[in-house]
Amino acid sequence: MPGGAVARVLVDSPLPQLDQLFDYAVPERLRERVRPGVRVRVPLRTGGRIADGWLVELADTSEYGGTLSELEDVVSEVPMLVPEVWALARAVADRAAGNASDILRLAIPSRYVRVERSWLASPGEPGPPPEAPPPVHGAPAGRVEAGVDGGERMTLTADPRPLRLPTGEWVGAWAVALAQAAAHALHRDRSALLVVPDYRDQEQLEAALRALVDSRRVLRTDARQTGGDRYRAFLDATRDDARIIVGNRSTVYAPAARLGLIAIWDDGDPLLSEPLAPGVHPRDAALVRQEQSGAALLFMAHTRSVEVERLVGIGWVQAIEPAAQVRPKVVLTEQQASPEPGSARIPSSAWRQAQEAVREGPVLVQVARPGNAPLLTCDRCRETAHCAACGGTLVVPRAGGDPRCVLCGTSASGWRCPVCDGTRLRAATVGASRTAEELGRAFPRSLVILSDGERPVLRVGAEPALVVATRGAEPIADGGYRAVLLLDGERMLLRESLRVAEDCLRWWSNASALAAPGAPVFLVGVGGALATALSTWRQPEWAATELAARRALRFPPAVRVASVTAGHAAVTRAVDAVRGIDGVDVLGPAPTGEEDEGLQRAIVRFDYGAGARVARELRAEMIRVATERRRPVAGRPVRRPPVLRVRFDDPDVP
DNA sequence: AGCACGCCGACT
């Protein structure tokens, strides 16, 4: 056969048994258009349907015994799947017993023909090479730069202050530091990937980058762009120019010329958790990519995640000491009645200082998330409405319709207020807006600004204002807040989750980092080790303690976990296949919470060293179940037996 | 998933 006559193709399919390369003959008519990395269409199952796929490589001969089918078509001649990303997708999928094509769906945006055509005519210009940037802020001089040059794995606790950019904009100092690290890589003609949890972080980072490098060198990949813009940025990223690519969790898979740095801001933020199969966290993908590429890796945050602490503990990641011991002035206060009306949640000392501070500039009040369902109150007296049958909270179902009880489901039609005898209900969002109302009454002359998940405010000015925000939605204030009140700590800690403490410390720390230097930060009603960790600004030590506790319980991230869900027989067989491996233990199987016809779930816990084998064995079981499944009855309803579902490193387990 | 192949019962 002539050279390059065989195309090795990854078919786009969620089926585990198709997650391998298939060989196709390249017909003469396509010989000029095939290149590794292009999107192709291939026949699957002789004369059957046509499937999409990625041409991974060209070869001269095939190992396959049978006769090869011919490649059907080349969809686009742009090689979108670069070899480095293919190797990454394969490794990351194998590690999580998932399909490489699922990873590629995250990694590669969908195609826009018009955009592609205009891009082929005039691709994005990278602009002039950048000058040397100033030293990375918050680290010992030259330390991060040396790490970037040497391909090191690093973590750095960020300077917890807002900084003013030359453009006049205020951003967190972390954004300046990350931008400088990326600019340094660019200065060395290396690309940098900057991964952030949400667009608010992204805005700050982009602002910081604008002050340092030519904007043509910066590409964005995030969900707020139009599909066409995202595709164009992606196409530019496949070019041979060093760039800085900044965006959400899928940015970790972006193509990048001569990758020099992968950086993740606030890796503990749950927004970075990947909901799409196989659910690989960008932190793990970054670790794999770092090893494959030799690029540097930088985890930066105000709060060290327990996962990064583990990596520091085993010496895989170097903890860089911050250049200066800067920390917010955190004051721990007990909850106590305040003499002021409508301010029962605020202790009097904090109250007085907040009142003084709000004359000077913005004051931040952080409250717990209200939850998506609006709470109901009596329309007449504003008393919170409760279920007449069981006393549970009443909510409007998300799908709409009559209000009902969250606990017993009783409809609240015919509700009557026990206080004032009113009969009408009114929606009120609990938390932010209620607090805003109360504070508005208590600070009658102040401007009250509300920022929550639904109506987030990105930034506020330096003028006096009371800014009430749910955790995670705090605006950045020009010059920093004159005081910060962390009001709902106790309530935030009530959430049922293995990670509440970690999450709370992160929310409090991130809000504290918005305070002006020297401004007081009041943590209300919380004591103990967690409060001490915040007030002493020693989050890494707290993470170490937490990791030790999880190690004692054999909880992640001290070990890895995989959940295995299917019918009893299939689960039992699957876990039996891994039970004997060294460093593996199995919890369950037990019925899943819902009464899904006999679904069972088992949790496999395993040491990191056993991960590859566990994934391989469970993957083999998935393929076995998928290929041997039969239609149960010759009846019309073609009901397939429950598939074997395997999920690695699920953040909700245990 | 889909679809072809193949090994047994009722048919021309």
Add this chain to the structure above:
DNA sequence: GTCGGCGTGCTC
């Protein structure tokens, strides 16, 4: 002797 049922297995 052959048509077609659906159980079985594979996809280059």
